[in-house]
Amino acid sequence: MKEKSKKIKLKANKKVAVKKTVKIKPRSSFVAYDPAKIEKKWQKVWDVKKLYAASDSSKAKKFFPLVEFPFPSGAGLHTGHVRSYAAMDVVARKHRMMGENVLYPIGWDAFGLPTENYAIKTGKQPKLVTKENTDNFRRQLKMLGLSFDWSREINTTDPEYYKWTQWIFLQMYKKGLAYKDKININWCPKDKIGLANEEVVNGCCERCGTPVEKREKEQWMLAITKYADRLDKDLDSVNYLEKIKIQQRNWIGRSEGVELDFSIVDSNKGIKVFTTRADTLYGVTYAVLAPEHSLVSEMLEKVSNKKEVVAYIASAKKRDDMDRTAEGKEKTGVELKGIKAINPANNEEVPVWIADYVLASYGTGAVMAVPAHDERDFEFAKKYNLPIRHVIVPSVVDHVNPPRPEKQTKVRKNVHVIVFDPAKNKYLIIRNQKFGWDTVVIGGIEEGEEPLDSAVRELAEETGYTDVEFKRILGGPVRAAYFAKHKDENRVAFATALYFELKSEKRQAFEEGGENEGNEIMWIDPANFVPGKMVNSELPYWLERISLGKDGAYTGGGVLIDSGSFNGTDTEIAKKEISKFVHGKVITKYKLRDWVFSRQRYWGEPIPLVNCGKCGYVPLSEKDLPLILPAVKKYEPTDDGESPLAAIKSWVNVKCPTCKGPAKRETDTMPQWAGSSWYYLRYADPKNKKELISSKQLAKWQPVDWYNGGMEHTTLHLLYSRFWHKFLFDIGVVKTKEPYAKRTSHGLILAEGGAKMSKSVGNVVNPDEIVKLYGADTLRIYEMFMGPFDQAIAWNSESMIGPRRFIERVWNLSRKVKKDESSKEIDSLVHKTIKKVGDDIESMGFNTAISSLMILLNAFEKEETISKGHYQSFLQVLAPFAPHVTEELWMVQGNKKSIHQAPWPQFDPKKLVATSFNIVVQINGKVRATFVSDSDEEGVVKKYALLHPVIVKWLSGKAPDRVIYVPGKLVNIVVSGL
């Protein structure tokens, strides 16, 4: 698989370390560790003995770990491959030692553009280039000592392989999942190739970075959208990293909503809109169509500003993707004057607009606009001065004075007057001594009064302040239910907040006593102007709207207002009820688009169809598969976008399989993602000429138990292959709904300094050089040890020496091996290490696994001698990481069978239990003393802790208030007044 090229920013303030060459001098009195010698030697032995071949007949439990097979580029293996492959190799080797029948396969995802581009440049046949590259990759993978089962090697460009890729395509065609459609495709003018949406990054070709153009072209499509629902739902049944599931779900983009009809005045036509917010229907103030919407041209004659509309459509078409995604792009649109649509809820006529913020490709290509409750509609309405109607209000229940069931309830409309004094940075509040609360100025809105007038009136009446500047209304109202102590009644208030700034201290006389009795007018800091300290439970909304600094749509839930008979209904309930009321159709939409499956290129699987003038597209008979990719002289795609295959007349012109009349072959080829969408199946039965996979092999090996790969394939390869698998399930070829039981991903390896490794920058680390310098075992351990497996990490050649020293020390350790028993502490540490390494491998904590092996080695080195048993156990748990050196040392110990066939050592749980305890004594949470206890009994430990001389000194006679004991670990003495 091809790694997606991505831009990665340089981490700031990181020095690029100077690369040092390291001389490793042989030791004198001892056979020196020489990886160059032992690694080659053992690789040969393993190869000859077929040590890592999976057994089709074994009765042992099967284990099928999988890594993404590489695209064999001319650049050779990179460090990212090593990271993933070595990690799964560790897992595979451990499971093999656990006695499982392990299938750890590898192959080549060899179709693809880079090979073809290289062929164009050099005139070499892609087939030959592929052969050279795979040979090199194979050599490199073997050099690393990866325990692949080489007898099952597959290659997507092998006709015996792509026969089945073509076969699957034909089945899809027959089921109507493959269809031809004239679409606007993303066209890369440099690569001269159509791209899937997934292959366009920020409007540019993901391979070469050239801005993508739109071109209308007939393309083969695969109807992945028909599987959208299952691709989403079945994620529940697999063990993928959560972030992978989330990314897939986001990409599929399932959303549930309703389709509603807005009929058009004086016409039999209607606008179908899709919405997830049917509850806001009464807030619709206009409707919007995508410029490409078919209704637009149908109604054009009735539009009074036809010229303007036509011009707008033309300009929208010209806009390419770069323009559309440009930062801060302003929404544009134009009204279809003379056209009105009818809101089905209240039969109101609303204007109809066209605008490019509505996408033709999503939903119905038309929306009902609710500016009060949708950000985009809001922005648009502000720009074109369209009305904004609030129909949803947030709903709060007062936490301090909740409504009392026994009291009467009154509904009121309120204003909240929020006055800020910028000179003093303070807010105006009223403190009521009688009831003990703080509040902003509140007043009722009288009949026929504007909120602003009420606010000014109430402010003057209650506080006397008159010289204020009105800034703005803080969005729509908020509904609050509370008990009004001073009136002894429940209130449901719809409060609108108005924000003022104080201009001067000018005040008029105002009424004290009466209603205002006990009121104190105060200015408080913003720090105290917070929810919880104020009686106004709407305050969080006001503060949020103040901090936004501008008005915006309220997109949350709440309660309906101004919505006819639905007033007071909760949003969630209203969605259903309103939709029912206007006969909406409940519907699920997806962001996922159908997969553009054809490529006008040479180096891919030919699409096995024939186009007959009479019969249309006719599939080849299955016995005529594979349809072999013919040899051509020139690989260049043509400028008119036709595949180079179109130029081979003898190949193109055929007889129709159905009517035997003259017909032409389809000349498009399949994308690189085709062969990789099902390759994991073929490993179980790689040489089967009759079937894609036999049912016996299928039952034996499926599904993949653990699939590790790059995060960049989450929305492409992983989704595509799940789709193909589900299709194969539907036609009875496979028996599981999902191909991969578990999916994990590794982090990127960056170049030294944190930049992305790239050939053009020249900062690529070549595994060949590292192996030459340090050996494969060192490279493997380095990559496993460098950091957490799932995180991106920069290469650091300085650190490379650590793992090499580690291996040398293991090598030298063999001199200490005697038959004697080791100490109890060492014995316990060995067992702990066995457990830790085993657990860490399963949870991909490779770095901590190696760290614990280092700790054990350090302990061994402090001993005079170590026992043979302990030494061998150590080699065994190290073996998955460093297979060569451990094999050599294992054989030197006199073993006959390979260490990689030795059983995974067992740990004795009894030996993990400590016999003495390091007890930490704290006073008030601070460590004051430690001691060793041979008991972890609470009474004993506490007694010793309190008698400890240092503790006695610290306590200086004071009696502890409390003594807390954490079994076997810690005593915390709580004393007041120290």
Add this chain to the structure above:
RNA sequence: GGGCGAGUGGCGGAAUUGGUAUACGCGCCAGUCUUAGGAACUGGUCCCGCAAGGGUUAAGGGUUCGAGUCCCUUCUCGCCCACCA
């Protein structure tokens, strides 16, 4: 703008049912051996302090006997998506 994640020595990083922060490795310092050291080995290495002791996990607040770990606020960085109604 939305989603996900992260912030711990000079560097990569360890430690989460809350219980001695800085394991392991790199680098650095000193010593041993050596003609020599960019090798190897031994010891040291979070900060302040002669010490006793004090401080420290982006910043601030909270919960707790006890917080890197849990909660809130703020800041910074990375990744993915991005007009999806």
